[in-house]
Amino acid sequence: MDIPYTVEARPDTGLYNAKVGIWLFLASEVMLFGALFSAYILLRVGAPAGYWPEGWLNVPLGTLNTMVLITSSITTVMAWASLKMHQFGRFKLFHAITLLMALTFLSIKSYEYHDKFTHFEILLKDGRFADGHIIERAPDHIVIHGRIVNDEKALYNLHEKHIQLKEVTIQRSQIKSMERYGPWHNTYCALYFTLTGLHALHVIGGAIVIGFLWGPGSKLWETDPERFTNRVEVSGLFWHFVDLVWIFLFPVLYLL
Amino acid sequence: MQATATEAFPHSGAHAAHHQEAGFLRTYVFSTDHKMIGLQYGFTALCFLLFGFFLMLMMRWQIAHPGKPVPIMGPMLASLLGNVAANGIISPDLYNSFGAMHGTIMVFLAIVPLAFAAFGNYLVPLQIGAPDMAFPRVNMASYQFYVLGGTVMFFSFFIPGGAAQAGWTSYPPLAEVVQTNGQTFWLIGMIFLISSSLLGAVNFIATVIQLRAPGMTWMRLPFFVWAQFVTAFLLLLAFPPLEAAGILQLMDKVAGTSFFLPTGLAVGGKLAHISGGGSPLLWQHLFWFLAHPEVYVLILPAMGIVAEIIANNTRKPIWGYKSLVYSVLTIGFLSFIVWAHHMYLTGMGTKIATFFQTTTMLISIPSVIILTCMFISLWGGSIRFNTPMLFVMAFLPMFGIGGLTGLPLGLSYSDIYLHDTYYVIAHFHYIVAPGTIFAIFAGIYYWFPKITGRFMNEFWGKIHFWGSLIFMNLIFQPMFAQGMAGMLRRMADGGANYSGAKTPDTVGGLSPFIMGLHTWILWAAVGLALVQIPFVINLFWSIKHGPETHSDNPWDSTTLEWQTPTPPPHGNFATAPLVYRGPYEYSVPGHERDFTPQNEPDPACEPSPA
Numbered sequence: 123m124d125i126p127y128t129v130e131a132r133p134d135t136g137l138y139n140a141k142v143g144i145w146l147f148l149a150s151e152v153m154l155f156g157a158l159f160s161a162y163i164l165l166r167v168g169a170p171a172g173y174w175p176e177g178w179l180n181v182p183l184g185t186l187n188t189m190v191l192i193t194s195s196i197t198t199v200m201a202w203a204s205l206k207m208h209q210f211g212r213f214k215l216f217h218a219i220t221l222l223m224a225l226t227f228l229s230i231k232s233y234e235y236h237d238k239f240t241h242f243e244i245l246l247k248d249g250r251f252a253d254g255h256i257i258e259r260a261p262d263h264i265v266i267h268g269r270i271v272n273d274e275k276a277l278y279n280l281h282e283k284h285i286q287l288k289e290v291t292i293q294r295s296q297i298k299s300m301e302r303y304g305p306w307h308n309t310y311c312a313l314y315f316t317l318t319g320l321h322a323l324h325v326i327g328g329a330i331v332i333g334f335l336w337g338p339g340s341k342l343w344e345t346d347p348e349r350f351t352n353r354v355e356v357s358g359l360f361w362h363f364v365d366l367v368w369i370f371l372f373p374v375l376y377l378l
Numbered sequence: 379m380q381a382t383a384t385e386a387f388p389h390s391g392a393h394a395a396h397h398q399e400a401g402f403l404r405t406y407v408f409s410t411d412h413k414m415i416g417l418q419y420g421f422t423a424l425c426f427l428l429f430g431f432f433l434m435l436m437m438r439w440q441i442a443h444p445g446k447p448v449p450i451m452g453p454m455l456a457s458l459l460g461n462v463a464a465n466g467i468i469s470p471d472l473y474n475s476f477g478a479m480h481g482t483i484m485v486f487l488a489i490v491p492l493a494f495a496a497f498g499n500y501l502v503p504l505q506i507g508a509p510d511m512a513f514p515r516v517n518m519a520s521y522q523f524y525v526l527g528g529t530v531m532f533f534s535f536f537i538p539g540g541a542a543q544a545g546w547t548s549y550p551p552l553a554e555v556v557q558t559n560g561q562t563f564w565l566i567g568m569i570f571l572i573s574s575s576l577l578g579a580v581n582f583i584a585t586v587i588q589l590r591a592p593g594m595t596w597m598r599l600p601f602f603v604w605a606q607f608v609t610a611f612l613l614l615l616a617f618p619p620l621e622a623a624g625i626l627q628l629m630d631k632v633a634g635t636s637f638f639l640p641t642g643l644a645v646g647g648k649l650a651h652i653s654g655g656g657s658p659l660l661w662q663h664l665f666w667f668l669a670h671p672e673v674y675v676l677i678l679p680a681m682g683i684v685a686e687i688i689a690n691n692t693r694k695p696i697w698g699y700k701s702l703v704y705s706v707l708t709i710g711f712l713s714f715i716v717w718a719h720h721m722y723l724t725g726m727g728t729k730i731a732t733f734f735q736t737t738t739m740l741i742s743i744p745s746v747i748i749l750t751c752m753f754i755s756l757w758g759g760s761i762r763f764n765t766p767m768l769f770v771m772a773f774l775p776m777f778g779i780g781g782l783t784g785l786p787l788g789l790s791y792s793d794i795y796l797h798d799t800y801y802v803i804a805h806f807h808y809i810v811a812p813g814t815i816f817a818i819f820a821g822i823y824y825w826f827p828k829i830t831g832r833f834m835n836e837f838w839g840k841i842h843f844w845g846s847l848i849f850m851n852l853i854f855q856p857m858f859a860q861g862m863a864g865m866l867r868r869m870a871d872g873g874a875n876y877s878g879a880k881t882p883d884t885v886g887g888l889s890p891f892i893m894g895l896h897t898w899i900l901w902a903a904v905g906l907a908l909v910q911i912p913f914v915i916n917l918f919w920s921i922k923h924g925p926e927t928h929s930d931n932p933w934d935s936t937t938l939e940w941q942t943p944t945p946p947p948h949g950n951f952a953t954a955p956l957v958y959r960g961p962y963e964y965s966v967p968g969h970e971r972d973f974t975p976q977n978e979p980d981p982a983c984e985p986s987p988a
Contacts, residue, residue: 123509123949127588135587139512142584150576150618157619157664161626161637164660173655306634309655316629316637 129349144356148363155367158317162374165309175310177280178303180234184376187230188368194223195365198332198358205351210343213354217336220361224329231322238311241303242266243277246296253277254287263293314375321371324364331357410514411948415521416500417829420822423491426528427815430483431907433476438903440468441872442896462540473870474543475560479531481546482564485672486571487528489810492818493679494613495524495578498606501825502582504939504946505600507591507955507977512584520577527570534563545868547669550638550661554630555645565628572621575613582610591938591977593957597703598976600937600961601696604703605682608710609675616671616714623664630656637661659724666717674713676810677777678706680817681748684770687824688752690935691767692759693972695962698751705744705751712741722790723797731790738788745781749774765839769820772847773813780808783858798868801861804854812850819846822917827932831944832924838912845909852902856895863892872896934973936963941975 131138166174201216237255244252244266254268268287271277301307305315335354342350409415436455439448445467448455452466462472503511511517534541539558542548553561586607590599599607626637634652638661641654689696696702718726718734752774761767783805786792796802819842826834865873865888874880878887931940938957942950958980965972 123951123954125508125510125512125514125589132588137588139584139588142587143513143516143580146580146583146614147576150580150614153615154618154622157622157667158626160619161622161660161664164657164663165637165655168657169655304634305629306636306653308653309636312629312633312635312637312653315633316626316635320625 129346129352138352140352140356141359144359148359151363155320155370158320159370159374162313162317165313169309172275173278175278175280175308178310179314179376180237181376183230183234184372187227188372190223190227190230191365191368194220194227195362197223198361202351202354202358205343205347205354208347210340214336214340217332217354221329221333221336224325224332227325228322228329231318235315238303238314242300243303243307244292244300245298246270246292247298248296251277252290252292254290257289262295263291264297265289265291317371317375321364321367324367328357328361328364332361408518410510410518412499412503412511412514412517413829413946413950415517416496416498418521419491419499419524420496422525422528423488423496426483427488427492428910429532430480430488431910433480433483435903435907436468437473437476437480438896438900440473440870442900444871444874459535459540468870470870471543472540474545474868475535475541477868478542478545478548478564479535482531482542482568484810485546485676486568487524487531489676489814489818490575490672491524493683493814494606494609494675495520497602497679497683497818497821497825498578498582498609500829501939502603502606503585503589504942504950505603505937506586506589506594507938507951507957508585508589509949509951511581512588513581516577516581520574520581523570523574523577527567527574530563530567530570534560534567537563547665548627548661549665550627550630550656550658551640551643551645554627554639555643555650562628562631565624565631568624569621569628572617572624575617576621579610579614579617582606583614586610591955591957594938594976595957597700598957598960600682601685601699601702601706602679602682604706605678605685608706609678611710612671612675612678612713616668616675619664620668623661623668626664627661659721659726662721662724663718666720667714670717670720671713673806673809674709676814678709680773680777680814681706681752683817683821683824684752684773686937687766687770687820688755689962689964690824690933691762691764691770692756693762693964694755694759695960695964696751697755697757698747699960699962701747702751705747708744709741709748712737712744716741716788719788719790719793722793728790735789739785742781742785742788749778749781764823765834765836765843766820766824768840768843769816769823772843773816773820776808776812776816776850780805780810780813783808796861798866799861800857800865800867803867804857804861807854807857811854812847816846819843819913824933825939826917826920826924827927827944828939828942829945830921830924831927832920832922833927833932834920834924835916838916842909842913842916846906849902849906849909853899853906856899860888860892860895863888865892931975934971936973936975937961938976941977 125139126132127137127139129138135142197216197219201213201220204210204212204216240255242252242254242256246252250270250272251274252266252268252270254266256264257267258265267289269285270290303311305312335350335357339353340350342353406414406418409418432451436448436451439446447466448468452463455463455468455472456466459472462469462475468476499511499517503509531541537559540560542553542560542564543556543558544553544561548561548564586599586603626635629635630637630639636652636654636656638658639650639652639654639656640658643650643652643654685696685702716734716737718730719738722731722734756771763771783801787796787802787805823834823839826832860873864886865876869875873888873893876888877893878884878889879893881887927944930942930944933940938955939946941955943952955977956979957976958978959974959976961976963974963976966974
């Protein structure tokens with residue numbers, strides 16, 4: 123006896139096995155990210171007033187990345203629809219764009235990560251705070267592109283328009299401690315890196331699967347086109363979910 | 379392959395021969411056959427069950443005789459673990475490790491893999507008339523993740539500083555400020571185990587939805603399948619929040635974040651160098667959001683096993699099949715909204731406590747319905763008292779004790795006193811030990827003939843049963859008294875510092891009687907270990923030397939797993955089964971035999987494709 127409904131749909135459920143499987147898997151993924159978003163809400167509600175960072179992320183870049191992912195979702199549907207219409211060449215074209223978009227998304231994300239990891243908050247011995255990107259390191263001093271503030275609270279809200287960034291030279295002897303904007307920096311950074319990092323892992327996983335189906339896996343089209351189309355559909359459902367998670371992450375981390 | 383099977387199913391011999399070409403690795407290690415995966419799960423989990431039990435034995439020695447070297451095992455501990463077990467004495471650190479790992483191993487590596495993964499994998503496809511699970515390779519991956527997780531957990535004992543020490547609940551900040559890597563290992567192990575459960579759960583649900591044989595409608599599913607189906611949903615939806623929590627705690631451990639570390643946390647008298655702003659309560663919410671449904675993951679498959687064995691051995695249909703199905707679905711739903719009854723002492727407020735008390739009392743209703751249906755099923759039956767049935771008969775009152783003693787813990791007034799005492803330990807062990815483990819034993823004795831074509835020895839089975847029943851009660855019954863006397867759990871000296879003997883002028887010190895119960899429990903635990911010896915020998919001896927069954931259906935059962943060759947070949951059924959009737963048609967009036975298998979054609983009824 124062979125396992126039934128691996129390709130054709132079961133009459134009473136209207137689904138083939140893998141489609142049931144991927145929907146169930148996505149349900150568990152909803153719970154995974156749901157728990158993380160709950161953690162975000164609880165930690166943000168518990169944060170002291172005025173100390174939740176605002177405007178720390180680059181909204182135009184985030185918007186661009188959102189557009190990139192939405193485009194990739196469209197091409198994913200088009201790739202699947204092309205297979206349904208037996209147009210293998212168009213499938214190759216559309217999924218090539220999907221993969222390109224995935225790569226673009228990850229590149230932009232890496233740029234944003236890099237920006238955060240080279241961003242320093244420096245506590246000076248006189249109690250003031252210097253904040254910015256280091257552009258020069260000398261044995262006795264460093265030069266940052268940023269600013270110096272008296273109250274740490276001023277670093278949290280970057281929505282104000284009159285913030286002027288300029289080159290500031292700081293003597294090493296003045297520095298009490300300095301810290302990168304890594305996940306250890308504060309709760310917001312921790313959430314930002316954990317949530318987007320886990321999302322990026324999903325993007326990488328999805329891109330590997332789609333890349334396989336685009337490259338070596340596409341040989342199946344010649345021997346079993348229906349099964350291949352199903353695989354493209356299932357991987358596409360996962361890709362849409364990854365896209366959807368970003369649709370929530372973007373406003374929560376960039377805009378709110 | 380049994381001779382009888384070959385006669386009954388002429389095609390099965392050729393079928394089996396075709397698959398015997400697969401090598402040793404493909405057959406036993408990287409198998410994609412649901413039955414082999416079920417057996418792999420079963421064997422590995424039984425090993426972990428024994429290992430977790432030995433951890434407990436050593437802890438019981440330490441509790442009864444604090445600071446004295448462990449007999450027999452002591453020198454081995456000292457040579458394997460070094461300083462933490464110097465001279466064979468269990469240090470408080472090691473005791474904490476054993477406590478944390480006993481809980482973790484028993485829950486995540488022994489009971490769930492046995493009750494859900496082992497029995498479910500072997501039986502669910504057979505009972506619904508399917509050739510295999512829906513995704514055989516995912517199934518294999520699920521087992522491999524489980525082994526990986528188990529390996530990480532096991533080897534964490536041997537890293538410097540030893541295994542995790544903060545209890546199976548791993549509450550931060552304590553879990554995170556212990557200066558060893560045990561907790562990191564624990565978290566990585568848990569992430570593997572959770573991934574394994576998720577893959578398994580997806581597979582089970584898809585299998586039940588998609589692969590039911592023609593005519594196997596939802597209301598013709600054996601209750602065991604229903605129980606596994608709901609269990610799979612609990613795992614699917616409740617485990618991911620713990621995975622999220624595990625990832626967050628791992629970030630705290632390795633990336634320096636402060637998800638669960640509050641501002642102003644002091645460690646060892648000094649302000650910790652952390653960014654702060656985290657919430658320890660967040661962990662508790664995420665943890666218990668899994669861990670309460672997990673309790674039902676432990677018990678529902680056991681109830682499924684019990685229902686099958688009761689119906690078979692009373693030769694009667696299970697009483698109230700539909701009530702059972704709706705009850706198990708209700709439990710599944712309600713189990714997601716009771717988690718904070720573990721958190722009454724966190725100061726979350728009386729209004730929220732009231733909500734969770736209400737849902738907790740509500741969830742006891744379907745549980746009682748299930749237990750009542752099982753009891754009524756016995757009424758008027760001509761009961762066969764074989765070993766599986768004895769275990770099941772003991773399950774009913776034992777689970778009853780475990781369930782009823784849970785009510786005071788579900789109400790915040792009484793829980794504030796009983797919280798974190800031995801009473802809690804006694805309560806949940808009554809559910810899991812003489813509850814779920816008895817059901818697992820019953821299931822092993824009951825389905826052993828299907829797996830091997832031989833029975834297990836009845837005499838030694840009964841010794842195993844009576845010994846286990848008596849000793850388990852001797853172990854757990856005194857703990858109720860200890861807990862009500864105020865003895866806290868998790869103390870490496872068994873509460874000696876709070877005893878009346880040590881602080882004679884204090885009101886409410888633990889009395890000599892309460893402290894003396896430790897010795898009693900220790901020897902009962904040793905007794906429990908001894909009566910498992912016949913079981914282990916019986917299990918292995920009977921594979922080759924047990925009495926032969928001479929039939930594919932030795933218990934005269936109605937469900938589909940018995941209508942296959944013995945053992946079922948790859949692909950399970952010689953011909954695709956058609957289902958004509960419900961799962962428990964025992965003693966139907968006017969029939970020649972007292973059981974009517976589900977696939978026996980019924981001229982009045984054609985199987986529908988659903």
